[in-house]
Amino acid sequence: AQKVTQAQTEISVVEKEDVTLDCVYETRDTTYYLFWYKQPPSGELVFLIRRNSFDEQNEISGRYSWNFQKSTSSFNFTITASQVVDSAVYFCALIMNNNAGNMLTFGGGTRLMVKP
């Protein structure tokens, strides 16, 4: 069975602070795929990143960076110099390799509040 855990249900920071959102996953597959999505108050899930289990390079995209560590089954997301527009719920999700339907298994989400 697969599982995604986002232990931080809510984080509050002041604008320009850095913030890290934690994601820990469980899967028996050796090949799997990890995703992060952002859900602003409007409700639409916005795709941020996809990572394959065989590629452990960290990735940076502007103020966003992701740290993938297979040894600890974690795929953490850092926002540098946070802005009010970053306020949203962020979801980490997993697809296992033997999942022919590409069903996404989501964590419970982390609500990020960035205060001015």
Place this chain on the structure above:
Amino acid sequence: DTGVSQDPRHKITKRGQNVTFRCDPISEHNRLYWYRQTLGQGPEFLTYFQNEAQLEKSRLLSDRFSAERPKGSFSTLEIQRTEQGDSAMYLCASSYHRGVADTQYFGPGTRLTVL
């Protein structure tokens, strides 16, 4: 390039009524997915189509739930005899299937309230 659209955005109904939601995927996408999201939770998978074929429906919540994608384009999700526990956000996503683990792109969702 338009994204995934869903209609209606909000639906209020009385218990026992039937409701139908529509999803229009990104035009070149051959896969379409339905998820349900309850308050404070992550989305949970319900069903998916590849073109017009429904390839997984065992996770539909009960036999009151059904979905169609008759011509491989738009899809509908119907809930019969609604119950208060059906109140949730219903999300549609689409992807272009090239192999494993397509990236799914989501629509804005339909928020259902059952009174």
